[in-house]
Structure formats: structure tokens, C-alpha cells
Amino acid sequence: MPDTLTDPVLWSPRNPDMAQSWAKPGALTAMLRGASGRCPSCGKGRLFRGWLRQVDSCDHCAAPLGAVRADDAPPYFVIFIVGHLVIGTQIALDGVMGLSLLAEAAIFLPLTLAASMALLRPAKGATIGLMLQLGLVPARDA
Numbered sequence: 001m002p003d004t005l006t007d008p009v010l011w012s013p014r015n016p017d018m019a020q021s022w023a024k025p026g027a028l029t030a031m032l033r034g035a036s037g038r039c040p041s042c043g044k045g046r047l048f049r050g051w052l053r054q055v056d057s058c059d060h061c062a063a064p065l066g067a068v069r070a071d072d073a074p075p076y077f078v079i080f081i082v083g084h085l086v087i088g089t090q091i092a093l094d095g096v097m098g099l100s101l102l103a104e105a106a107i108f109l110p111l112t113l114a115a116s117m118a119l120l121r122p123a124k125g126a127t128i129g130l131m132l133q134l135g136l137v138p139a140r141d142a
């Protein structure tokens with residue numbers, strides 16, 4: 001059992017044990033299936049067993065969904081998207097309406113929180129879908 005804190009994670013897209021054992025749809029299809037919370041491989045099984053915790057494997061096609069480690073990529077994408085939307089809206093509204101700081105805080109802090117929470121799960125699903133499609137699954141016994 002490798003210690004993932006000290007041993008490097010070995011990505012093995014050509015691992016014969018894992019690479020061809022599940023279907024690989026196109027990247028866009030896999031990302032859309034993942035974003036909708038379905039298995040990126042077959043589109044029928046569930047991807048999540050909680051809000052953000054992914055299942056170990058698809059109950060329909062046995063794709064190793066739990067082995068795909070999206071890590072910090074989904075929050076990065078969410079911060080990037082929400083930051084641009086909220087800051088752009090805030091600047092536009094500030095130029096037109098001239099809101100006070102308190103009014104801006106009352107509008108944009110909850111908006112930022114709600115948008116971030118709403119986008120995090122689809123972003124994680126899409127990231128997992130893309131990673132699975134690209135074969136970015138660590139080898140089991142590396």
C-alpha cells in the first residue's frame with residue numbers, strides 16, 4: 001500500500017488493468033454527464049453518494065469513479081467563474097446605481113455564496129468526467 005503523502009502518485013492511463021475496462025465517451029459527453037451527477041462513462045449510474053463525495057464505482061458499469069481524484073480543480077474553476085461573474089456584476093451595478101458598501105455586501109456576499117455552492121457539484125462532476133475520459137486514474141498497486 002503506497003503512502004500517498006510521501007510516494008508520488010503514479011498516473012497510469014495505459015494501465016491494462018484499468019484503461020479499457022469502462023466505456024470512454026467523448027470529453028464533452030463525459031463532462032456533461034458528470035456535471036449532471038451521472039456516471040461519466042455510462043450516464044446511468046450515480047456519480048455522488050452525498051453532496052460532493054463520489055461513489056467508489058459506478059453501480060451500472062463499474063467505472064472506478066472513486067479512484068478519480070479531482071482535488072482542488074473544481075473549487076478553482078468555481079472561484080474563477082463566480083469571481084468573474086460577481087465582480088463584473090458588482091462593477092456594472094456600482095457604475096449605474098452607486099450602491100453603498102453595506103448594500104453591496106448585502107447583495108453580493110449571499111450571491112457569491114449561493115453561486116459557489118450551486119456550481120461546486122457540477123464543476124466536480126465535470127472535472128471527474130474529463131479526468132476519467134482522459135484516463136487520469138491512478139494505478140491500483142503503484
Ligand SMILES: [Zn+2]
Nearest residue numbers: 039042058061
Ligand atoms: Zn457507469
